[in-house]
Amino acid sequence: MVLCLWAAPLAAQDRLSPEQFLDLVDQSTATFSTFPGRQHVGTEQFLSRSRTVWARANGTCAYGLVTVEEGQVCFDYDDDPPGVRHCWVPFLRDARLFVASTDDLGEVQEVIEISDEPVACTQAPLS
Numbered sequence: 001m002v003l004c005l006w007a008a009p010l011a012a013q014d015r016l017s018p019e020q021f022l023d024l025v026d027q028s029t030a031t032f033s034t035f036p037g038r039q040h041v042g043t044e045q046f047l048s049r050s051r052t053v054w055a056r057a058n059g060t061c062a063y064g065l066v067t068v069e070e071g072q073v074c075f076d077y078d079d080d081p082p083g084v085r086h087c088w089v090p091f092l093r094d095a096r097l098f099v100a101s102t103d104d105l106g107e108v109q110e111v112i113e114i115s116d117e118p119v120a121c122t123q124a125p126l127s
Contacts, residue, residue: 013093018068021090022049024097024114031113035098041109045119053119061121072102 025046032041042056044064052064054077062077067085074087088099088109097111 013091016090016092016097018071018073018090021073021097021099022046022066022068025111028114029117029119030111031115032099032109033112035108035110038110038112043119053121055119055121059121061119073099 025044026049027046029043029045031043033039034041040057042054044055045053046066047053050066052066052075053061054064054075055061060079062079064078065076067074067076069087072087072089074085076085080086087102089102090097090099092098097114099109099111101107101109
């Protein structure tokens with residue numbers, strides 16, 4: 001099953017709550033690309049609302065712990081240094097799903113596909 005996220009255009013950007021974002025991706029696999037540019041960033045399999053497997057574009061993988069904090073969806077990966085978290089604000093624009101990083105760079109990524117397919121890893125996650 002593939003969810004099409006770009007069906008009917010919306011007039012403006014609509015911020016999603018973390019819970020709304022997790023409702024869309026729970027028990028599914030989301031593929032992320034840069035925006036603009038559409039360069040593949042990676043694929044995240046949401047094992048549950050709190051655990052993921054992140055498969056980077058280079059094929060390496062890590063387990064992630066998902067938390068919701070102050071309107072953000074945050075990921076803590078097992079191969080990152082202690083204390084490093086990746087937090088994102090989800091939103092819809094023109095019926096397409098995006099996440100905006102809350103770090104200083106303000107990176108934006110688009111969820112280009114949500115499917116039932118598991119991630120493919122060339123290296124097993126660390127834990």
